[in-house]
Amino acid sequence: MSPREEEDHEDVELQHHLLHRHPHTSPNKEPPAPLTTKDVKQTSLVSSGSIKAIASCTFYSFCSVSMILVNKSLASSYNHLIDGNLNVLLVVFQAIIAAVSVEVCRMMHWVQYPPLNWETARAWAPVNVFFCLMLFTGMVSLETNSVPMVTVFKNVTNIITTAGDYIFFGSQPEGLAMAAFAVMFLGAVAAAQNDIHVTATGLFWMVANCLATSSYVLYMKFATQNIKLSKFGMVFVNNVLCVALLLPVAFLNGELATFLNAEQVHTWDYAGKNAFAGFIGFFLNFASLHCVSVTGPSTYAIVGSLNKIPVAILGYLIFDSVIDSKTWFFISVSLCGGFLYSYAKIRSANQRAAQSQEAK
Secondary structure (H helix, E strand, C coil): CCHHHHHHHHHHHHHHHHHHHCCCCCCCCCCCCCCCHHHHHHHHHHHHHHHHHHHHHHHHHHHHHHHHHHHHHHHHHHHHHCCCCCHHHHHHHHHHHHHHHHHHHHHCCCCCCCCCCHHHHHHHHHHHHHHHHHHHHHHHHHHHCCHHHHHHHHHHHHHHHHHHHHHHHCCCCCHHHHHHHHHHHHHHHHHCCCCCCCCHHHHHHHHHHHHHHHHHHHHHHHHHHHCCCCHHHHHHHHHHHHHHHHHHHHHHCCHHHHHHHCHHHCCHHHHHHHHHHHHHHHHHHHHHHHHHHHHCHHHHHHHHHHCHHHHHHHHHHHHCCCCCHHHHHHHHHHHHHHHHHHHHHHHHHHHHHHHHHHHC
16 A cells, blocks of 8 residues: 555544544534533523522512411401501501511621611611502502502503613513513403593502502612612611601501500400511511512512412412402413513523623
C-alpha cells in the first residue's frame, strides 16, 4: 500500500471511530460543549427561584384562606346576636394580637428588628393608609353593588395592578399572563350576566376600591424594597399603625360601643377565635410581604383572586354555603385562568434562563 493510500485508510478509520463514539455528530461538527459550573449554578438559581415563588404563594394562600374562614366563623356565630357589625373592630383586635405575637418573638430573641421610630412609621404609613382605604371602600362598594359586580371589578383591579407594576417597576407583563387576566375577567362577567347593573354611586365606590387595592399592593412592593427593615419588623410596624388608624374609626362608627354593650360576645369562645385569627394574621402579614417581594404585585393579585376558589369550596363543606351553577362556572374559568398564568410564568422563567446561557 502506498503512503497516500495508508493516509486515506487512517482518515477513514478515524472518522469511523468518531462516528462510533458520537452517533449523532458528523465528522465536521464539534460535539456539544459540556456544561460549565456557571451553567449549573444558573440552572440551580432558576430552580431555587421557582421553588421560592411557589412556596411563598402557597403560604400566602393558606394563611389568607384560613383568615377568611375564621372570620366567617365569627360572623356566622355572633353577627345575629348583635345589632350591627364589628368588621373594623375585628381587624383592630386581630392586629393587636399580631403585634403582640411578633413583639414576644423579639423579646424571646427569636427574631430581631429595631424599635419603632418616627422615620420608620412615616415611611410605612402609606401602606396602612391604602389598606384602610381598601377596607372602607370595599365595605361601601358591597353595600352599593351586587356581589357579582364586585367580583367583576376585583378582576379589573388585577389588570390595574399589573399596569402599575409595569409603569412603576418596569415589570414587563407576558402576553399569556394578560390572556389569563382576560379569561378570568370574562368569566366573572359571564357569571354576573344577569346581575350586571350599576349606579353612579356604586361605580364611584368600586373604582375607588380598585385604585385603593392596587395602590396598597404596589406601595407594599416599594416599601419592602426601600425601607431598611426585616420582614418581622415590617409586620410589627404594619399592625401597630393599623391599630392606630382603625381604632378611632371603630370608635366613631359605633362599633366599640356596640361591642362593649353586647354581652353575647363577651365569651371565651369569641375571644379564643379572635386570638386565633390574630395569630393567623401575624403569619398572613409575613406571607403577604414575602409573596410581594419574591413574586411581585401581579402574581400576588392573581393569587388573591384564586383564593376565592378554596374559600367557596371549603365554605360549602364547612358552613353549608350554597354553590350555584354560576359559581361553579366562575370557579372553573378562574382555574383555567390560574393555570394559564402559571404556565406563562414558568415559560417566561425558562426563556430567561435560556437567554442567560446563550449570552454566556
